[in-house]
Amino acid sequence: MIITVQIFLLMMVLAGVGIILFTRNIVHAAYALCLTLLGIAGVYVLVMSELLAVVQIMLYAGGVVILLAFGVMMTNRLRGEKVLSGSNNKWIGRIISVGVFAGLCYLISISPFQTTSVEKNEDQIAQIGVSFLTDHIVAFELIAFVLLVALVGAAYLAKNAADE
Amino acid sequence: MNLIDQLNGILADLQGVWAESALMLGAIAVLVLGLARSGRAIKALFLIVLIFACYLNLTNGLRGDILSGSLFLSVHTSTFGILFLITASFLLLFKRGDKHSTEFYFFILSMLTGSLLMMKANSLLIIYLSIELVSFSSYILTNFSFKKKGFEASIKYLLFGAICSAIMLFGLGIIYGSTSTFLVSEWNSETFSALLPQVGFILLLVGIFFKISIAPAHLWVPATYQEAPADATAFMSIVPKLAALVLLKRIFEGQIFTSNHWIYSLVLGLGILTIVAGTLGAFRQSNARRMISFGAIAHSGFLLPLTLIQSTTASESLWYYSVVYAIMNMVTFYLLDVHERNGIVEIDDYKQTSRSVWIGAIFSLILVSLVGLPPLAGFTAKLFLFTTLWEGYSLLENSQMLWYLIVAVIATVGSLFFYLRIPRAIFLSQSTDNQSINLNLSTKILATLFCIVLLLLFFAPQLVMEAQQLLNNVHE
Amino acid sequence: MIQISGFGTVLLFIVGGIGFLMITLLVGKLLRPNNPTTEKQTTYESGEEPSGTAWGQFNVRFYIVALIFLLFEAELIFLFPWATVFGDEQLIAESDGLWAQFSMIETFIFIGILLVGLAYVWSKGMLEWVRPKPKASDFKSRIPESAYKDFK
Numbered sequence: 001m002i003i004t005v006q007i008f009l010l011m012m013v014l015a016g017v018g019i020i021l022f023t024r025n026i027v028h029a030a031y032a033l034c035l036t037l038l039g040i041a042g043v044y045v046l047v048m049s050e051l052l053a054v055v056q057i058m059l060y061a062g063g064v065v066i067l068l069a070f071g072v073m074m075t076n077r078l079r080g081e082k083v084l085s086g087s088n089n090k091w092i093g094r095i096i097s098v099g100v101f102a103g104l105c106y107l108i109s110i111s112p113f114q115t116t117s118v119e120k121n122e123d124q125i126a127q128i129g130v131s132f133l134t135d136h137i138v139a140f141e142l143i144a145f146v147l148l149v150a151l152v153g154a155a156y157l158a159k160n161a162a163d164e
Numbered sequence: 165m166n167l168i169d170q171l172n173g174i175l176a177d178l179q180g181v182w183a184e185s186a187l188m189l190g191a192i193a194v195l196v197l198g199l200a201r202s203g204r205a206i207k208a209l210f211l212i213v214l215i216f217a218c219y220l221n222l223t224n225g226l227r228g229d230i231l232s233g234s235l236f237l238s239v240h241t242s243t244f245g246i247l248f249l250i251t252a253s254f255l256l257l258f259k260r261g262d263k264h265s266t267e268f269y270f271f272i273l274s275m276l277t278g279s280l281l282m283m284k285a286n287s288l289l290i291i292y293l294s295i296e297l298v299s300f301s302s303y304i305l306t307n308f309s310f311k312k313k314g315f316e317a318s319i320k321y322l323l324f325g326a327i328c329s330a331i332m333l334f335g336l337g338i339i340y341g342s343t344s345t346f347l348v349s350e351w352n353s354e355t356f357s358a359l360l361p362q363v364g365f366i367l368l369l370v371g372i373f374f375k376i377s378i379a380p381a382h383l384w385v386p387a388t389y390q391e392a393p394a395d396a397t398a399f400m401s402i403v404p405k406l407a408a409l410v411l412l413k414r415i416f417e418g419q420i421f422t423s424n425h426w427i428y429s430l431v432l433g434l435g436i437l438t439i440v441a442g443t444l445g446a447f448r449q450s451n452a453r454r455m456i457s458f459g460a461i462a463h464s465g466f467l468l469p470l471t472l473i474q475s476t477t478a479s480e481s482l483w484y485y486s487v488v489y490a491i492m493n494m495v496t497f498y499l500l501d502v503h504e505r506n507g508i509v510e511i512d513d514y515k516q517t518s519r520s521v522w523i524g525a526i527f528s529l530i531l532v533s534l535v536g537l538p539p540l541a542g543f544t545a546k547l548f549l550f551t552t553l554w555e556g557y558s559l560l561e562n563s564q565m566l567w568y569l570i571v572a573v574i575a576t577v578g579s580l581f582f583y584l585r586i587p588r589a590i591f592l593s594q595s596t597d598n599q600s601i602n603l604n605l606s607t608k609i610l611a612t613l614f615c616i617v618l619l620l621l622f623f624a625p626q627l628v629m630e631a632q633q634l635l636n637n638v639h640e
Numbered sequence: 641m642i643q644i645s646g647f648g649t650v651l652l653f654i655v656g657g658i659g660f661l662m663i664t665l666l667v668g669k670l671l672r673p674n675n676p677t678t679e680k681q682t683t684y685e686s687g688e689e690p691s692g693t694a695w696g697q698f699n700v701r702f703y704i705v706a707l708i709f710l711l712f713e714a715e716l717i718f719l720f721p722w723a724t725v726f727g728d729e730q731l732i733a734e735s736d737g738l739w740a741q742f743s744m745i746e747t748f749i750f751i752g753i754l755l756v757g758l759a760y761v762w763s764k765g766m767l768e769w770v771r772p773k774p775k776a777s778d779f780k781s782r783i784p785e786s787a788y789k790d791f792k
Contacts, residue, residue, distance in 0.1 A: 005651065008655075018338055031646045042651070043728070045647045050647075051720065051721065054717070054720070055717050058713055058716075058717060059710070059713060059714060059717060062713070063706075063709065063710040063713050063714075064710070066706055066710075067703070067706050067707060067710055070702055070703045070706045071703065072702055073702075074699075074700055074702070076678070088790070094360060104363075107359060107360045107363060109361065110359075111358055111359065111360035112342070112358065113341065125720065125721050125724050126724045126725050126728070127720070128721040129720075129722050129723075129724050129725035129726075130720030130725050132718065132721055132722065133722065133725070133742060133743050133746055134167075134171070134174065134232065135168050135232040135234070136232075136234065136287070136289060136578070137174060137231060137678065137746065138181065138231055138234040138235060138281070138287075138290060139232070139234065139287065139289040139290055139293060140718070140746065140750065141188075141749060141750060141753070142281065142290070142293045142297070143293065143714075143718065143750075144528065144715070144750045144751075144753040144754055145188055145191075145274070145277065146293055146297050146300065147711045147714060147715065147751055147753075147754055147757070148192075148753050148754055148756060149271070149274045149297060149300050150300055150707075150711065151707065151708065151711050151754075151757040151758075151760075151761065152195065152267065152270065152757055152760055152761075153271070153300060153301070153303070153304040154703075154704065154707050155269050155704055155707075155760070155766050156304070156764075157304060157307060157700070157762045158700045158701070158703065158704050158766070159764060159765075159766060160310055161700060166734075167731060167734045167735045167739065168734065168736060168738060170737040171735055171738050171739065171742055172738075174742075188753075192753065192756050195756060196756065196759075196760075196762055198760075199760070201765050
């Protein structure tokens with residue numbers, strides 16, 4: 001049963017990645033990204049990491065992809081034609097990316113990765129909550145500030161772009 | 165651990181982050197005040213925030229791991245913190261119109277917060293978040309001229325930075341996956357014995373090197389430094405770079421690699437590459453600011469080995485070099501800004517300025533200090549650097565240090581030829597259309613004062629070391 | 641015996657939804673007659689001729705609204721774990737009530753920082769809807785105003 005789900009998720013992720021790699025239409029790539037992100041959310045569920053799965057669906061599949069789509073629709077060169085992306089240095093790019101991918105796969109396969117057996121942990125989200133408020137208090141407050149800077153920056157640039 | 169003890173521990177440790185909290189609150193206050201006022205009021209608030217943060221930083225007596233290991237405080241973090249805050253206060257000397265002032269000081273304060281946290285970071289989470297905070301602010305400040313070229317530089321910087329940050333995040337993931345700890349202080353010589361964590365470490369270095377502008381992650385520097393407003397450039401070329409260097413020093417202090425480890429050699433090799441790239445790149449520039457930015461890249465290369473050698477000499481020379489570098493870069497960009505306001509942008513344009521002898525002489529002296537010639541503090545900084553490298557060579561028996569030393573000396577001599585193109589344009593040109601540029605008296609006095617400080621630090625370098633001791637012990 | 645967790649049910653719904661869609665589309669494809677004509681393939685069969693494409697350029701404000709949405713969603717994510725523990729009686733008892741103060745203050749700071757961003761964006765007018773500005777025409781009619789009165 002679980003292997004069927006795994007294969008299903010793998011297909012979902014790979015289909016998304018495949019479309020992103022080979023389409024030249026940026027909007028299609030954004031929707032395909034959504035598929036990939038949902039597949040990864042499924043993987044998180046399989047490894048019992050429920051919070052991450054929810055984050056993946058809400059933030060990435062729900063938010064980032066919409067933002068990407070808006071970004072594409074905002075671009076200037078859109079009037080009357082599709083947004084197509086070009087590609088340069090094709091062969092060097094292919095060789096480097098395949099090389100890096102193969103190298104990392106090999107490394108991870110031979111390395112003693114710290115693995116823990118996947119167990120259902122009922123208190124997982126509560127534990128994350130406690131550690132946010134105690135161990136990672138600086139990170140917790142810093143995240144809010146980073147988000148504030150991103151918001152103010154984007155709004156300010158957009159306002160000045162709109163005024164001109 | 166007992167929850168109540170942990171909470172009380174956090175309350176006791178909060179003292180260590182008061183300065184950052186003050187800066188964060190100050191940034192928000194600037195933003196809120198900016199809705200009602202602009203100009204003077206904002207600048208005054210900015211200065212008050214800096215002074216207050218300085219006070220909090222000085223009175224903080226905590227050292228070591230705090231807040232469950234999120235941050236690590238040391239002599240360096242407290243003294244460099246003061247250096248950054250003072251550097252930020254010098255930004256008020258630059259001429260800045262009211263139009264973009266609120267957001268400008270907001271982003272400067274947020275960059276400052278990020279830099280202070282970056283050099284104190286002990287947890288991988290904080291490393292990533294603080295580098296992102298600094299980067300976000302830098303991307304936006306690059307575009308603060310709101311011209312097409314500034315936008316282009318900003319978007320290039322953003323794309324380059326996004327890729328570096330993604331690579332670093334992947335590296336952090338690999339390190340966490342193979343060590344299952346977030347804390348840098350828990351690393352030891354065993355941590356990186358396998359190949360996978362070593363690769364993760366290299367990927368982490370990509371993100372840090374991007375901030376220090378070590379080759380090949382230096383490509384964003386020339387366009388960014390050229391197009392950003394001069395005050396933002398001065399700040400960006402000093403504070404995030406030094407903060408990342410302190411972080412790097414802290415990481416290597418853990419003795420995680422022996423001096424003949426391949427990562428060690430790789431970092432040294434990249435440092436040499438940086439010096440070569442910066443020096444060679446500067447020769448071909450016709451724009452004054454672009455030339456200085458390549459010089460700044462070379463300076464990153466000079467500073468890098470000081471983080472790798474663990475000795476008192478290395479720490480002292482890092483501190484001395486940083487202080488002098490901060491002063492030199494601040495005044496260089498200040499003078500570049502003054503000239504640019506008079507329409508003098510390219511190196512050849514400086515031929516027109518031969519009538520303003522006084523400021524020309526001061527500018528030449530500053531550039532001589534950037535080269536590293538006596539009788540200015542830049543020379544002493546280089547001298548300390550060469551001593552440290554020689555010590556590193558004889559102590560660690562690492563022949564690469566010797567190569568580093570040789571390249572550094574050659575690059576120092578080479579830099580003479582490009583830095584002195586501006587003085588040559590000012591004094592040795594036969595240009596006919598001389599026009600005296602209008603500089604007010606305060607500019608001249610200010611530049612002269614900086615120059616005197618650089619002279620003073622040459623004759624009494626121990627002042628800088630004593631200042632470090634003093635700043636570190638104020639809280640007692 | 642296969643156990644189906646809560647997420648398993650969700651997965652079944654997803655698979656079922658996709659399946660239903662596929663099957664209905666497939667059945668429709670098989671049953672319907674296929675006879676395209678030029679008129680049928682135009683956007684409006686009523687005869688309205690569309691000009692340009694539907695791919696217009698968006699105003700940048702949409703992007704800002706989407707960004708604000710995303711940032712507050714990120715904030716929401718961080719509040720989930722907090723919400724499960726902030727009123728935990730056992731934790732509060734363990735720490736003599738310190739935990740309650742702690743969790744509330746920290747989270748109010750967290751939310752407060754982002755609220756400043758919202759206030760900033762709001763007061764800068766980025767949230768106002770884009771309205772077309774009607775232009776007053778300088779066309780002067782040759783028929784005098786009084787002429788209209790005669791028709792009443």
